[in-house]
Amino acid sequence: MEKVMNLNMDDGMMKMISDLKSMQMVTAKIHVKRYYHEAVALAKKNADRFLPYASYGRKKLNYEIMIRKRRKAIVELVMLMCEDDNFSVINFTGNMDRRFIDKLASSMGANSR
């Protein structure tokens, strides 16, 4: 993250990245639904660790977003995504809050809906 912060990129994006400590992403193109359901089950098994934040479920597109909080800060955000032929687990750690998520949804999501 430190090296990324040295880049001269979009200010809004850099501001958001500055709140992050790490990002991990795992993808799979096989056994997509199975992995997704196992991941969701594992997240629910650790319900005391991860709080459900948002979910979306359609036939071909499923999202599960969970957060882990420490006092008032969101220290971890995990998204499980299941599309047609792609399963992804995206994990962010850092010092996030509600404003971060709102900004994430508004500044980046306008074009992604």
Place this chain on the structure above:
Amino acid sequence: MDYKYIEQLLGRYWQCETSIEEEQILRVFFSQKGIPDDLRPYQSLFVYEQSLSNEKLGEDFDNKILERISAPVVKARKLTLVGRFMPMLRAAAMVAILFTLGNVAQQTFFANDKNVLDYNYASYKDTYSDPKMAYEQISSALQKVSKGINKSHKLMADSLHRPNGADTGANHIDVEE
């Protein structure tokens, strides 16, 4: 001088046969001076009563006796409001201290793992050495998360406008600040 009568009286005295008048005679005899040597050992026996009768109680005798027999005087102390509640305050302070120590012990030894950020970033290995590539991946990941959040928000908003409240497949939970 013949002290035979006195010796007879003494003999009767030892036998407890003397009358009060005879004992008085012995006291008078032994109280005077010039007692013969063989009768001198008995002088103190008949004279002690007279010497003791001269002893009188001192003027502070009454006070000494009263001091010994009288009950101790308890002086009344003025109790303030704080002093009155001091035992209760001490007990409350002890309870507060024990409660605090218990909490500290609980936090120290039984802290829930979910409150501990247990990631060791030092063990992480960067997938990309090129920051630009890393930036692109982060942007891509953030966009995917944003997409997921927006889809959830949008359909939640749509569900509020549905008359039957049909399940839209979207759930959202507010994050408290």
